Amino acid sequence: MGSIVDELEAVLGPSQLDVSEVSLRRYAVDQAPVIDFQLPVAVVFPETVAEVQAVVKACADSGVAIVPRGAGTGVSGGAHATRNCIVLSLERMDRILALNPDDETAVVEPGVVNAALNEAAAEHGLMYAPDPASFRSSTIGGNVATNAGGLRCAKYGVTRDSVLALDVVLADGSLIHTGHQTFKGVAGYDLTGLFVGSEGTLGIVVGITVRLKYLPREVHTVAAFYPDFRTAAAGVLAVGKARVQPAIMELLDGGTLTQLDDIHGSDLSARGRSLLLVQTDGFGAAAEADVVRHVLREGGATVTTEASAEAERLVELRRHSRGTEVDDEYRVGEDVAVPRSRLVDYVAALEAVGAAQQVHLKVVAHAGDGNLHPTFWIDRQGPAIDAGAMDRLQAALDESITAALAMGGTITGEHGVGQYKLRWLGQEQPEQVRQLQRRIKDLFDPEGILNPGKAI
């Protein structure tokens, strides 16, 4: 038997197999902190389902691991290369195979970029609802792998809620179709839901049927500045108490405002130490925005009174706030979620952790669904690493996770466990539940070649 590279050469064209050092390095990691850097043996770029099947069969025969990859924008290390693996990039499978305006569905290959699907859908007054911050570059396949969330999930749901059916290449190279082309369907077990969020550990998603939602004709945006973060978090609960469901409810703390000012030359931090951005949409958007403004003012906010142009600009700033920074060993972004009633408590806990460990903290939150992205970081001090500071950073991360779990929260609201968050999974899920998942993994992938060491 030849090497895996020989095997792959036999089933792929020359432009579909890359073993150059520069490519291996580029495809070795996603945007998460790296804890065990490994170079893949090769990177492959299949262009058809049959090619994916051939690659999987070759790897199965050779016992080589496969790390599937979309755009590599994940922040949990789900696409980090592992020992003796190939990276299977799905970026060239980027066709929208069908867009059915009357069915309000689309069928896409996994490499279709989220924004590209939204552009195509918009021509028909439709949208693909899940909108992770990476939507301009991340792929639907990657979104499916992590069950990605985004800004408008509280109203429109997460990726799982928009996926109707999947085509999946299993660990033996066979192809199955799960789910249904209809909005509703309950025949048999929910295999579709099992694959969504499984980070490529159960199969490789090569086709996705999604439900589209209606592109709202009207959108109103409210920007509310607060003197401190906790009062702003209380504003989130007040909007909920008014029983208004915004499409977007983003909470930014003082550290985030300062950073935005630094990048964009804005004066946000002079206007408040925290900002709550609320966007309502649909036929009731104006009436809902009125209620939101009233409720937030009552809670001590300074609310934009003018038309929402400035507020909309702020939402765009927030949307694009990622990409300016990539996590590394000095800076780690988290993705906890807590029950909404604990938002204020959790924000207080985060501030206490940051202060006690003397590490920097900034927080943005998809506050409508209690999903917070705190980032803890320490200063880089030249080539010498300050071991004490690194220890304090890790302690802050651990403590913030423990605090979230103590409040009934989760270690990951939308980014996935990947490789980086495995250390905390045992705190959230008892051994019996983890064991069940390992047995499901063994059932789908008995040889353990699909993205080993991830997700569970």
Added chain:
Amino acid sequence: MGSIVDELEAVLGPSQLDVSEVSLRRYAVDQAPVIDFQLPVAVVFPETVAEVQAVVKACADSGVAIVPRGAGTGVSGGAHATRNCIVLSLERMDRILALNPDDETAVVEPGVVNAALNEAAAEHGLMYAPDPASFRSSTIGGNVATNAGGLRCAKYGVTRDSVLALDVVLADGSLIHTGHQTFKGVAGYDLTGLFVGSEGTLGIVVGITVRLKYLPREVHTVAAFYPDFRTAAAGVLAVGKARVQPAIMELLDGGTLTQLDDIHGSDLSARGRSLLLVQTDGFGAAAEADVVRHVLREGGATVTTEASAEAERLVELRRHSRGTEVDDEYRVGEDVAVPRSRLVDYVAALEAVGAAQQVHLKVVAHAGDGNLHPTFWIDRQGPAIDAGAMDRLQAALDESITAALAMGGTITGEHGVGQYKLRWLGQEQPEQVRQLQRRIKDLFDPEGILNPGKAI
């Protein structure tokens, strides 16, 4: 080893174990047609999780099957007794354990009736969205078992979309907790989704954490009468094209209108041969209803112009149209779903099937999500069964299923496969996909004691 009844007597109080003939008969079936009548050995009524665990352990030790049961309102035979089984009724576990208005969640025991949860939630301006026609009597546990739908799913989602976490007793009597208390959460595989809709074949759900939605303050209802069913179905697509998302969009054919007239003394069938009921809700309800009225009139409907009181009464009639009839060997209701663009074609196909097989047909549809409930029936003609008519009824059922699948549909949109629809499952799912599900079943229930012969 004693009999299973002795074993159960040891772990339950005397009022929790019933072996009387009348009870065995009553709990032997749900509301589906019966194809293999079996009496259970006993009916048990556990009141605590520990009692459910004890019952499961006793049955596991004795190799006796367990048929879990909520209110017995299912229409696919998921709760039909099977050979050498006990029926485990969860009706006494009917406490709302927590209702958290700020978190917008509730934690309930499985026997809580859907309407009871909604009443409790309404006090806080909240609702539990899934609303099967049986909502006044069906339980949340039963709704979870079948991944129940209802009238307002197109806007608010099905049961799966409202379930955040589950407590499940496994086949060995152990108890696990799946999911998260937060709106979002992607840690590990989606075990919660795997249990939802699995009809008690993977475990017995003993606790459910649900997300609540906001009770709309404003509701507008439009009733649109049409000269025929196909034009009414086209109206559904027209509302979609206008990119308005109603909470409810119910389509009733002439047969259904006649039946409602017979029961309620109304004059619906004199006003049209088909009725489309559209309900919009929320802050934009009035504006949305205006668009709906306009679009439907353009499509040839006679639309209620007055305030929506009459239309609302019609929605209530539609909601309560079940319960007046139970399926049996002469009358079988189906639950197909098709992609929305095929609604008109499928309605035509149904009419052709009914005419060709000379069987009666009436159809109601949750048209917003392409989910149709055709009922085919033949006349009862005294004690002698007309074998030819029975054959034609079965042929009509088979042909209607085949037609739905040919249009990209599913054999069950919201009722579940249960026992009755197993004969069609192989037409929808190829052997490899069914095999995967059987292996998952084996993993969770190696001895096959949990609701055998159902769902997959």
